[in-house]
Amino acid sequence: MTSPFPPADPTPPGVGRWRFEIERDAAPAAERLRAEEALLERVRDGEPPTCGIWQAARAIVVPRPWTDLPAFAEAAAGMEARGWPVLPRLSGGTPVPQMPGVLNLSFVYPVASNLWSLEAAYRHLVEPLRHATRDFGVEAEVGEVTGSLCAGRFDLAIGGRKFVGTAQRRRSGGRPGLTVILAHATLWIAPDLDLACAAVADFLTALGRPVDFRPETMTTLAAELGPSRPADRLIAEFTDALRRVIDDARPP
Template structure:
């Protein structure tokens, strides 16, 4: 992975502080924007870091829970804003101790298959925490389970997803850095309990076991912070000059932002 990072110049956009009080929908719009910019060759490959306060990002299948209104009420009562993302997967928790990293690459010159995208992100996380024996396989009982769950000693701290638009690929990872991973999982366990309401479903929703999830601070036995991790990532990339969107890129961002907000509103309004 080090050679891959060194072989590219990088665009680095840090929203680990500036995005916290804003809607996580803005981050999905930002990644869609970067996908098109990078895929078209109008931008260098990009890395974006982002943190949002107390949000639960739902997937399409979550929205189809038989008693989704009751599930949403559980989240809102706990102080979390539910949103529906524009890509696959299931419910995940975002808060001030969860760092998200988006690695945005171009397929304009050569294809990057799905497993390769996952491996790149898994290797990047291993570079960030070289002292840890990080494994990638599905952790049963975790929320948003997948074959590239990242774990230490059988306890999950991260999950990886991908989004592809116009020859651009955004590989996204959420890293539970600070706080209590089991408490986050308990919130999702309660969400599914209320949302299912004992009703049978064709889709097999995960049976959450909070004890299989933890934060990196818990797993490494030391205090790890979001900001420390962002600084280490920036150094791994060769300390590129931080950027935001340029003025001529904001129109494209506005297009994706409008689309993602309208889609989220439509999905949630179906439950009103």
């Protein structure tokens, strides 16, 4: 798999240290999404660069324009009746599942508006994830996995199968010349991926949309490591590893 990052793309020097907000329990997804939006506004208003690590309860998260589709209300009601609320997000792409075992990483920080390209900000997001994964004896590659859920150029894969999805949003900062970046990664650490894929497929079918992903193109860290670690333990250990790696870095 070829990395989308050009070799000469630099990582700018940083200033200060990250503040952490770590939520280890899986709260309702709507609550977690609201908290992420609020964090973006707080950093825009002057709070320090913040790293959020969190889990959410079951949900299917879709780009906001999907809520205008003719069949959306009926399809969403059917999924919610099955325990899968359908929630909008501001970033693009296609539906993605949230559930226990899915770990989310949110980097929120201000930069000079002309400082970082999209690619540089994605590098800043995925490199700590690669280092943390390496702590478990697993090598992750950067690049798009054709046929995976919400495939993107800056996803992470293990052995050619996707296990991390990424997204990015930018807003004008609270001061002229500043941009606030929300860089988000969704990590499949130990979810029931078959269950999640089936839920997304059923939702797409109810919408009259094609099911254009294949479950065999995706994996979880738990599946790669084998049954030696219980899911809760693996999630806790990966959260701790991720914090250690990020704490050694500086925000931009």
